[in-house]
Amino acid sequence: MKIQRIDDHRWRIERSGQMRVPGIVYATAAMLDQLQQEEALQQVANVATLPGIVEASLAMPDIHWGYGFPIGGVAAFDWQNGVVSPGGVGYDINCGVRLATTGLVYDDIRDRGRELVEALFRHVPSGVGSTGSVKLGPKEEKKVLARGSRWAVQQGFGTDDDLRHTEDGGCLPGADPELISARALERGSRQLGTLGSGNHFLEVGLVEEIYQPAAADAFGLHEGQVTVLLHSGSRGLGYQVCDDFLAVMRKHVQTLGIQLPDRQLACAYIQSEAGQRYLAAMACAANYAYANRQILLHRSREVFEQTLRISPRALDMRLVYDVCHNIAKKEQHLVQGRQQWLCVHRKGATRAFGPGQPAVPEDYREVGQPILIPGDMGTASYVLVGTQRAMEETFGSTCHGAGRVLSRKAALKRAKGRAIHRELEDKGVLVRWTGRGTLAEEMPEAYKDVSMVVEVVHAAGIARKVARLRPLLVVKG
DNA sequence: ATGTTC
DSSP states (O other): OOEEEEETTEEEEOOOTTOSSOEEEEOOHHHHHHHTTSSHHHHHHHHTTSTTBOSOEEEEEEEEOOSSSOEEEEEEEETTTOEEOGGGTOSSTTOEEEEEEEEEEHHHHTTTHHHHHHHHHHHSOOSTTOOOSBOOOHHHHHHHHHHTHHHHHHTTSSOHHHHHTBGGGGOOTTOOGGGSOHHHHHHHTTTBTOOOSTTOEEEEEEEEEESOHHHHHHHTOOTTEEEEEEEEOOHHHHHHHHHHHHHHHHHHHHTTTOOOSSGGGOOEETTSHHHHHHHHHHHHHHHHHHHHHHHHHHHHHHHHHHHHTOOHHHHOOEEEEEEESEEEEEEEEEETTEEEEEEEEEESOEEOOOTTOTTSOGGGTTTOOEEEEOOOTTSOEEEEEOOHHHHHHSSSEEOOSOOBSSOHHHHHHHHTTOOHHHHHHHTTOEEEEOSSSHHHHTOGGGBOOHHHHHHHHHHHTSSEEEEEEEEEEEEEO
16 A cells, blocks of 8 residues: 655555545554554545545544444545445444533532532443433334434423534434334334443533634633533444444445445445435434433433532533534535535544534534544543634544544453552542443543544644543443 | 344
8 A cells, every 4th residue: 555645644545456536544654653554544445446435535543443434534425426335434323422511610519529420320321231211112213213302302301502503403304214123213212311331421521721712712611611521322223223224235235246345345326225225214323313412411411400409590501512423414515626415424533614614503603613522531522623624625524532542352451450440530530330341441541642633633724623621520331 | 332243
């Protein structure tokens, strides 16, 4: 594989073999050196062979190996002649992050940390297979799939302001619940409003530093403020939708006569029946995830109010934004000088729309879309803002997180004999968790330094730093 | 990520 340096933060994988377009990797030289030993760069090149891909197969600085497509990858396909692939979205359809501010400062919760984290842990079900927040009959579940966050708000789990500050308004269009298998529906019936496991979390933190006052002001962020950060997805339902459609597409792709460099790149032309059905089913799972995070936010409001015995008005928990980082979306972008309809796959990548974009909420439009980048549980998370340069270079996309450096297995080994929760406590982070190995798998050393990832996208201009958050209380699955 | 290999 031939890789050319473009500048300090951009590298081009030259076209070779069946590649239709080059690959572009956003990274420092040191990060690229590490990547050379992994399969992730080969996956970037593999994606570049798919029919209808435009401009380039993109990789963000948090790229790592994934199912078929790399995690941290962005690929856009022509809406008329291109393909859609479940592997380009990922198993956790609409995995995403939401950030809320509060009217509280550190002193308001300083002595209540243990109590708060206990109450959050009790009221927010977490862990693999967690259930019990909201139970849905089949009819009601289909409404969730069709309406997303709007269903949750209609049930009293939030406000219209929450919807305005959610990507897509919390509802992807074109969702068809009749395409969801009985098994997926069954898995979804008891998991709405639950956190899940792995890297999913609920975190109470502090705004530690502001980098860009104008954007921070627009987003309602100021130093010393208590925040709530949530990371979750579409749970077992989304997993099942992905699994169901991978099976469909593995068969389908054999009828197309296209040679794939990797079977995990199974796909369908967007305009085919299989392609349209996947997109309509994917939208259902995306809407389930939006509703899930909306209910998790509502539960957080309830816990803060009850534990601190304060009114909703005093708590003043406002949703800053909710972003999704595992999705394929129909969007119009400028390609070689003309507007073109595309299917933009973002897998472990976040939308990063710049100033003036109609899809950005009105109160943020002048500065650009908020971007939420969770780090590991002991260090920091970042709020960024989208840029015009991202619109021009990356189909309005940027990174999504720190990215793993240790496999789960390697992390377990490294954590042996250690008490990770004690180490976190020494850093000022109180943590409650469900799974046996979760804390070890998710320990800070298992991840890249999130600030290095953020520095790359900031320096490359495909997002700008707005604020840094420091974790105080963490609930893990 | 995932009722962590129906």
